[in-house]
Structures are given as structure tokens and as C-alpha cells.
Amino acid sequence: MSAQRFFDWGLRLYIGLFFVYLFLPLAIMAVATFNDSRFPTITPWNGTTLKWFAELWADGRMWAALGNSLLVAGGVLCLAVPIGVASALFLTTVESRAKPFVYGLILSPLLTPGVIIGISTLIFWREFGINGGTFLTVLGQATFISAYVMLMVMARLQRFDRTLERAALDLGATPWQAFRRVLLPFLKPAILSAAAIAFLQSFENYNTSLFVVGYDTTLTVYLASKVRTGLTPAVNALGLVLILITILIASVYELKRRHELKPKGV
Amino acid sequence: MDGSVILDNVVMRFDDFTAIEPTSLEIRSGEFFSFLGPSGCGKTTLLNIISGFLSPTDGDVRIGNASMRGVPVNHRPTAMIFQNLALFPLMSVYQNIEFGLEVRGVDRATRRRKADELLELVALGGSGGKPVSALSGGQKQRVAIARALAVEPRVLLLDEPLSALDLKLRQHMRNELKAIQRKTGITFIYITHDQGEALAMSDRVAVMSAGRIQQVADPETLYHRPQTGFVATFVGENNRLAGRVIECRDGRATLDIPGLGRLSGRSGSELSPGRPAALFVRPESLSLSDAVGSAAASMLEAHIETVSFEGAWRMLEARLIATRETVRILVGQGAGDVLQPGQTARFGYDPDNAIVLADDGAPTHDAEMGETPRASSQPAQENRHVPSA
Ligand SMILES: Nc1ncnc2c1ncn2[C@@H]1O[C@H](COP(=O)(O)OP(=O)(O)OP(=O)(O)O)[C@@H](O)[C@H]1O
Ligand SMILES: [Mg+2]
Numbered sequence: 001m002s003a004q005r006f007f008d009w010g011l012r013l014y015i016g017l018f019f020v021y022l023f024l025p026l027a028i029m030a031v032a033t034f035n036d037s038r039f040p041t042i043t044p045w046n047g048t049t050l051k052w053f054a055e056l057w058a059d060g061r062m063w064a065a066l067g068n069s070l071l072v073a074g075g076v077l078c079l080a081v082p083i084g085v086a087s088a089l090f091l092t093t094v095e096s097r098a099k100p101f102v103y104g105l106i107l108s109p110l111l112t113p114g115v116i117i118g119i120s121t122l123i124f125w126r127e128f129g130i131n132g133g134t135f136l137t138v139l140g141q142a143t144f145i146s147a148y149v150m151l152m153v154m155a156r157l158q159r160f161d162r163t164l165e166r167a168a169l170d171l172g173a174t175p176w177q178a179f180r181r182v183l184l185p186f187l188k189p190a191i192l193s194a195a196a197i198a199f200l201q202s203f204e205n206y207n208t209s210l211f212v213v214g215y216d217t218t219l220t221v222y223l224a225s226k227v228r229t230g231l232t233p234a235v236n237a238l239g240l241v242l243i244l245i246t247i248l249i250a251s252v253y254e255l256k257r258r259h260e261l262k263p264k265g266v
Numbered sequence: 267m268d269g270s271v272i273l274d275n276v277v278m279r280f281d282d283f284t285a286i287e288p289t290s291l292e293i294r295s296g297e298f299f300s301f302l303g304p305s306g307c308g309k310t311t312l313l314n315i316i317s318g319f320l321s322p323t324d325g326d327v328r329i330g331n332a333s334m335r336g337v338p339v340n341h342r343p344t345a346m347i348f349q350n351l352a353l354f355p356l357m358s359v360y361q362n363i364e365f366g367l368e369v370r371g372v373d374r375a376t377r378r379r380k381a382d383e384l385l386e387l388v389a390l391g392g393s394g395g396k397p398v399s400a401l402s403g404g405q406k407q408r409v410a411i412a413r414a415l416a417v418e419p420r421v422l423l424l425d426e427p428l429s430a431l432d433l434k435l436r437q438h439m440r441n442e443l444k445a446i447q448r449k450t451g452i453t454f455i456y457i458t459h460d461q462g463e464a465l466a467m468s469d470r471v472a473v474m475s476a477g478r479i480q481q482v483a484d485p486e487t488l489y490h491r492p493q494t495g496f497v498a499t500f501v502g503e504n505n506r507l508a509g510r511v512i513e514c515r516d517g518r519a520t521l522d523i524p525g526l527g528r529l530s531g532r533s534g535s536e537l538s539p540g541r542p543a544a545l546f547v548r549p550e551s552l553s554l555s556d557a558v559g560s561a562a563a564s565m566l567e568a569h570i571e572t573v574s575f576e577g578a579w580r581m582l583e584a585r586l587i588a589t590r591e592t593v594r595i596l597v598g599q600g601a602g603d604v605l606q607p608g609q610t611a612r613f614g615y616d617p618d619n620a621i622v623l624a625d626d627g628a629p630t631h632d633a634e635m636g637e638t639p640r641a642s643s644q645p646a647q648e649n650r651h652v653p654s655a
Pocket of ligand 2: 309310311425
């Protein structure tokens with residue numbers, strides 16, 4: 001009895017500590033945004049201010065970098081999702097001796113340090129007269145993000161009952177109709193979460209991007225460069241804005257999900 | 267609408283393994299035709315050849331007298347009911363049934379009308395809006411049938427569709443399938459390893475073993491006049507006594523069976539004196555000797571080992587004293603009462619109720635399964651044919 005209670009309390013304490021560990025830095029960062037200090041800190045507290053939001057708003061280069069990050073992430077989505085899905089389909093459905101080779105080829109960028117991917121992308125394309133910029137950033141990131149997409153889609157594909165496809169063909173569907181009406185709806189959740197992961201991977205990527213961004217700086221690369229020139233709480237303001245946006249998206253998603261889970265009248 | 271299916275010397279080889287030996291067969295339009303055989307004998311392979319999922323190594327399939335060579339699955343006038351049903355899990359009942367029409371570009375109103383008709387036919391009226399995951403096993407079965415019928419196939423192919431259902435439901439669905447077949451007039455090609463199912467529903471049955479068709483006949487003929495030892499032991503229960511042919515005349519054959527002497531029965535296949543052959547007597551054709559009473563009856567002496575009560579009947583398992591072979595005997599209540607394990611009794615049979623078949627060295631069903639005659643498998647129990655005479 002008391003052992004059980006001890007365990008319960010221990011578990012609660014552990015979970016509490018875990019959340020503190022997870023969220024305390026975010027909380028401190030958020031609070032520091034409102035401190036009237038030249039450095040992002042909460043001690044000493046020099047008075048409450050909103051001026052860092054104003055400074056963030058006025059930082060044109062930062063907004064350009066954010067826009068570019070979003071552009072890159074969009075480009076990576078357009079490239080990595082089709083490549084990942086196609087290779088997953090190839091590896092699970094086609095009987096071919098090329099399989100292990102293709103599998104290894106797609107996965108190898110995951111095992112390669114991001115720095116190497118960045119440098120080699122740059123060197124390779126320079127041969128063709130193409131220099132660092134948004135285009136190369138998209139290519140460089142897509143090489144390893146495709147692998148994430150492939151792994152996630154493959155995990156779901158392996159649970160697909162192939163007789164469903166045969167049933168569709170048997171009922172007169174063309175192979176394309178069978179794919180679109182039966183396989184694709186089954187894969188949809190995996191493709192959507194793979195796309196979300198791909199977007200985040202691209203958005204937060206630093207070490208590959210660093211070498212290939214050229215003048216089209218992404219947000220991560222821009223922020224890192226500011227560390228050298230001096231970081232102001234404007235960065236915290238940006239962090240706070242991003243956190244709020246994330247929370248907003250997550251809430252909308254969760255509300256929508258709960259709505260869909262409700263039993264509908266037949 | 268010609269729904270006949272002709273297999274013209276069809277052969278299927280996977281690498282060096284021959285799954286279907288050369289097979290020729292004609293299935294008539296509007297027939298309920300079954301392929302019956304043990305697991306792995308090539309039933310699904312044959313069905314896949316008819317539906318177009320496999321192209322035969324050699325030979326041709328003709329449906330409605332048109333060659334199917336080079337005709338892909340989605341252009342054949344067949345529809346399949348899969349072993350696991352393969353209903354589309356993310357679609358509603360309506361969407362499942364309408365799928366085949368939708369991919370053919372049939373308009374929404376016509377599709378829905380057709381789906382409602384079919385749901386009526388399979389006794390599921392009003393369930394169209396349900397997701398398939400909300401259905402019971404039997405209901406899923408009906409949706410699968412409706413979905414296949416929606417495309418108006420000339421031939422419906424069914425791959426053990428009832429195997430996942432419990433006994434009661436299975437028996438119910440049997441009647442229903444048969445009724446649907448009669449109502450629609452579509453050729454049904456039904457695959458099963460359950461002889462009871464095949465015998466109860468089919469107009470004709472092809473018994474298969476190891477990629478080869480053993481016999482094609484109506485159920486009565488299969489039961490009473492099997493042509494091979496395999497059919498004799500696979501369809502219903504049979505006691506097999508092996509020996510050598512002594513004489514053969516007037517449709518009667520007499521064997522010399524080591525330890526048992528001369529025993530005779532109807533001759534069921536080409537027999538010539540001196541050749542190995544086997545006598546097959548069904549458990550219900552054996553009876554206690556005093557009950558036979560005729561001089562023509564042949565006698566066997568056996569030691570009773572087990573008596574199992576089966577309602578109106580008792581199944582005895584007895585060991586022949588002469589050969590140590592096990593035989594099974596079905597006796598009525600009166601006679602059964604006096605028999606106890608450990609007793610010795612004499613059993614007889616009327617030679618008209620026994621059949622002699624050439625022993626060509628091919629495995630019988632029992633030998634193949636490595637069991638003494640008739641394991642107490644469910645299908646065998648449930649479908650024992652007991653002649654009323
Ligand atoms: N693609 C294939 N490659 C190699 N061998 C195969 C292939 N498909 C089937 N076989 C073999 O052919 C034989 C017949 O298989 P099939 O699936 O037709 O059996 P079945 O009679 O339907 O059995 P069950 O009652 O268990 O479903 C089996 O020995 C199987 O191993
Ligand atoms: Mg099968």
C-alpha cells in the first residue's frame with residue numbers, strides 16, 4: 001500500500017521535473033523578451049518593455065531570412081515528399097535486384113554529416129556554374145529529408161494488405177485508379193506526417209544550409225550570424241512569436257481531431 | 267450471357283515446381299462449380315489463372331468462348347471474392363459496392379440505385395452508410411458478395427469465402443450463397459477444402475490433389491462412385507483395405523487382402539487380376555454381423571477400442587484382429603448400446619456398398635495427411651452423409 005503511494009508520488013515528481021526541464025528554458029526566454037536590458041536575460045530586471053518587439057518588427061534582414069526559410073521548406077516538401085514516397089513504393093512493391101542498392105543510396109545521406117552534404121552539394125554544382133542560394137539549399141536539404149519521408153511511408157506501406165489492390169483491379173479499376181482510390185488514401189496519414197516532419201527538418205536545419213545558402217540566408221543561419229555581432233532580446237521576441245504560432249497550430253489540429261472523433265449519426 | 271469457363275490444357279509452373287499439372291475442364295454457364303482439395307493442392311492458383319492474376323505457363327482459359335490470353339484482370343468478365351474478403355477499410359458499405367461502377371464512370375444516381383438493389387439481395391438493406399469496420403463477419407461477407415455482383419460479372423470466383431466464419435454462420439451463408447446463385451444465374455466457381463461445403467452447394471465438384479484434378483462429378487456420384495483412392499478417402503469417410511485383384515466380373519471385383527482373405531465390392535475403376543487394389547467401405551456401410559444376416563455379406567473381426575457418442579449414432583473405432591488396421595464403424599443407437607471398448611465383435615458389409623479401386627501408388631488423402639483413416643476434423647463430422655436406406 002505505502003509502496004504503491006511512494007511509487008505514485010515518485011512518478012508525479014518525475015513527470016513534474018521532466019516538464020520543468022522541458023519548459024523552463026522556454027519560459028525564461030519568453031520572460032526575458034520583456035526585460036529592458038541589452039542582453040537576453042532576466043537578471044537583473046531593468047523594467048518591463050515591449051521595445052524588443054518593435055526592434056524585431058524593424059529587422060528587415062531577419063524577415064527576409066524567415067521568408068527564405070519558408071521558401072526553402074516549401075521547396076524541400078515539393079522535392080522530398082515525391083522522392084520519398086516513390087522510393088518507398090519501389091522498395092515495397094517492385095521485385096528487383098536493384099532494391100538493396102536503391103535502399104542504401106536513399107539512406108546514405110542520413111548517415112553522412114550535414115556539413116559534408118552541404119560542402120559536397122556546393123562543390124558539385126559549382127562545376128555547372130551554380131552557386132550557393134535558395135536552389136542549392138533546397139537540393140542539399142532534400143537529399144537527406146527524402147530518406148526520412150521514405151522511412152515513414154515505408155513503415156505504413158508494410159502494413160498495407162496487397163489484396164486490396166488486387167480487389168480493386170479485379171473490380172475493373174486501372175492500376176492508376178487502384179493506386180489513387182485505394183493505396184493513396186491508406187498512405188495519406190503517413191504522407192502528411194512525413195511532410196510535417198520534412199517541413200520542420202528543413203526549417204530548423206543549420207549545418208547543411210550554412211554552406212549552400214549563399215546570399216539567400218535562412219533564419220537559422222541568420223540567427224547564428226547574429227551571435228557574433230551581438231544578440232539582443234529581439235531574438236527572444238522572435239522565439240516567443242514562433243512558439244505562439246506553434247501552439248496555435250497544435251490547438252487547431254487537436255480541436256479538429258476531437259471533432260472528427262465524435263461519433264457521427266449514420 | 268455465356269458464363270462458361272473452359273480450361274484448355276492449362277499448366278502452371280513456378281520455377282521448377284509444377285503447381286498445376288496439365289488440366290482441361292469445362293464449367294457450364296450458370297453452374298455452381300466447386301474445386302475441392304487439401305491445402306496447397308493448387309486451388310487458389312487455378313482461380314488466379316481464371317481471374318487473370320496469373321498467366322498460365324501453357325494452355326488457355328476461355329470465358330464465354332472468348333480466349334482470355336492477354337486480357338488483363340480489369341478487363342475480364344469475372345469478379346472474385348477473396349479469402350480475406352479484401353473490403354476497402356476506409357470506405358463505407360456504399361462506397362465499397364459502388365467502387366466497380368465508379369471506376370467504370372457510371373453516374374452517381376445509377377450507382378446508388380444499383381447498390382441499394384444489391385444490399386436488398388444480400389439482406390443488408392439500409393446499411394449502406396455504415397463504415398465496413400462497423401459490420402459483423404457475416405455482414406462483411408454479404409458486402410463482399412454485393413460488391414462483386416455490382417460489376418455484373420459472368421463468372422463469380424469465390425476463394426474459401428466462408429472459412430473465417432463460425433459454424434452456424436457458415437451453414438447459414440451456404441444456403442444464402444446457393445440462393446443468390448440461383449437468383450442471379452451467374453456461374454459460381456467456388457474453392458474450398460471443406461468437403462461438406464462443396465457437396466452441399468455444388469452442381470458439380472472437381473476434386474484436386476497435388477495440382478491434378480482427380481475427378482469431376484456431381485456430389486452424389488463423388489460420394490457413391492469415387493474413381494480414385496484419393497477421392498474415396500477425401501470425400502466423406504472411408505475405410506481402406508489394400509490387397510490384390512483376384513477376379514473381376516459383372517461389375518464385381520474380388521480382392522485377396524492379406525490376413526483377411528477374399529473380400530469383394532463393386533469395381534470402381536479399371537482393374538486387372540494380379541494388380542494391387544484397395545477396397546473402400548464407408549463407416550455407415552459396416553454393421554454388426556447379426557444385423558447383416560445375409561450370406562453375401564463379408565465378415566471382419568475386430569477389437570473395439572473407442573466408442574464415441576454422436577447423438578443418433580455412435581462411431582466405433584476398432585482394430586482388425588487379422589491386420590491390426592484401424593477401421594471406423596457407424597452404428598445406430600440400438601446396436602451401439604451393447605458395444606463397449608475392449609469387446610471383440612464381427613462386422614459385415616454388403617459388397618454392393620463397398621467399392622474396389624485400383625491402387626496406382628498415388629497417395630490417398632489419409633496417407634498424405636499422415637493419419638489413420640478419418641481424423642476427427644470438423645467438416646467430416648458435420649457433413650457425414652448417412653444413406654437413409
Ligand atoms: N508465386 C508462387 N511461387 C511459387 N510457388 C507458389 C506460388 N504460388 C503458389 N505456389 C505453390 O503452389 C502450390 C499451390 O498453392 P495454392 O495457393 O494454389 O494452394 P491452395 O490449394 O489454394 O491452398 P490453400 O487451401 O492453403 O489456400 C503451393 O505448393 C504453393 O506453395
Ligand atoms: Mg488458397
